[in-house]
Amino acid sequence: xxxxxxxxxHLVRRRGQEARxxxxxxxxxxxxxxxxxxxxxxxxxxxxxxxxxxxxESGMPKERFSAEFPKEGPSILRIQQVVRxxxxxxxxxxxxxxRDSGYTFGSGTRLTVV
Amino acid sequence: QKEVEQNSGPLSVPEGAIASLNCTYSDRxxxxxxxxxxxxxxxxxxxxxxxxxxxxxxxxxxxxLNKASQYVSLLIRDSQPSDSxxxxxxxxxxxxxxxxxxxxxxxxx
Numbered sequence: 001x002x003x004x005x006x007x008x009x010h011l012v013r014r015r016g017q018e019a020r021x022x023x024x025x026x027x028x029x030x031x032x033x034x035x036x037x038x039x040x041x042x043x044x045x046x047x048x049x050x051x052x053x054x055x056x057e058s059g060m061p062k063e064r065f066s067a068e069f070p071k072e073g074p075s076i077l078r079i080q081q082v083v084r085x086x087x088x089x090x091x092x093x094x095x096x097x098x099r100d101s102g103y104t105f106g107s108g109t110r111l112t113v114v
Numbered sequence: 115q116k117e118v119e120q121n122s123g124p125l126s127v128p129e130g131a132i133a134s135l136n137c138t139y140s141d142r143x144x145x146x147x148x149x150x151x152x153x154x155x156x157x158x159x160x161x162x163x164x165x166x167x168x169x170x171x172x173x174x175x176x177x178x179l180n181k182a183s184q185y186v187s188l189l190i191r192d193s194q195p196s197d198s199x200x201x202x203x204x205x206x207x208x209x210x211x212x213x214x215x216x217x218x219x220x221x222x223x
Contacts, residue, residue: 033210042202042215043158056210091157100165102148102204103211105157 002027004094004106005074012112013082021077021109025094032075033103034067037089049075050097082113115140118205120214129223133190137203137214140184146206147179147186151199152216158202162188193221 005024013019025032031050035043045059049069060067064082069075079086089110093103120137127133135149146165150158164170164177164186176189186205190197200216 035213043213045210045212048210056208100146100206102150102160102163104160107157 004029004092004104006092006106006109008109009107010110010112012114014114015083016081019079019082019086019111019113021079021090021092021111022074023077023092023094023106024074025092026104028096029094029104030097031095032069033093033095034075034077035091035093037091037108039088043091046077079111082111084113087111087113116214117141117207117212118203118214120201120203120217122215123218124220125217126220126222127193129193129195129221131193133193133197133219133221135188135190135201135203135217135219137186137188137205138184139186139203139205141205141207142181142184144205144207147177148204148206148211149175149177149186149188150202150204150213152202153199190219195221195223197221 007022033048034046037043047060047067048056052071064080066078089108091108092106095103118139149162151161152158162177164179167179170177174191178187198221200218202216203214204211
C-alpha cells in the first residue's frame with residue numbers, strides 16, 4: 001500500500017525557470033494539501049484541493065504559484081519564474097474524506113533555486 | 115496572535131525522563147488536534163490525535179486536551195534518544211490543518 005508519492009525528491013532550478021512538483025495521494029484519499037517549509041520553520045499551508053477543484057488557496061502567493069488536481073493523474077504544484085526565496089521543502093499530504101484522522105505526508109520535494 | 119503557538123525550544127530531557135511539549139491555539143471552535151514528529155530532513159509523521167477533553171494514551175505517548183484553556187500537550191514517558199526530533203502541533207481550522215512552528219526535543223543519553 002503505497003503512501004503519498006512525491007517527485008522529484010530534489011529539484012534544482014535557475015532563477016526565472018519553472019518548477020513543477022508532483023503528488024499522488026494515498027489510495028482511497030481524495031483530498032490533497034500542499035505545504036511549504038523553510039529551514040527551521042514550521043509547515044505553512046498553501047492550498048487544499050479535491051479532484052478538479054481548488055477548495056482553499058488562502059496560503060498561495062498571489063503570483064507565480066498555481067496548483068491543480070486533475071481528474072486523472074497527480075496533483076501538480078507549479079511555480080513560475082522561480083526566485084531564490086522559493087527555495088524550501090514542499091510537502092504534499094492527503095486524507096480521506098470520511099474520517100478526520102489527520103494527514104499522511106509525502107517525503108517532500110526540496111527545491112533549490114540557484 | 116498566531117493561530118497555533120509552540121515553544122520552539124530546544125528542549126533537553128535526560129534519557130528515561132518524561133518530556134512535556136505544549137501547544138496553545140487561538141480558535142476556540144477548533145475540534146481536532148494532532149501531534150506530528152519530524153526528524154531532520156524527513157517528512158512529518160502523525161503520532162497522536164485527540165478530539166475530546168482529557169487524556170489519550172498510546173504506548174509511551176499521552177496527549178492532553180483542555181479546550182477551556184485552549185491548550186494541547188504531549189507527554190513522552192521513558193524518553194529514548196530516538197525520540198529526539200521536532201514535534202509539531204496541528205489544529206484543524208476550517209478545512210485545513212494549521213501547524214505550530216514546532217518544538218525541537220533532544221533526549222540526552
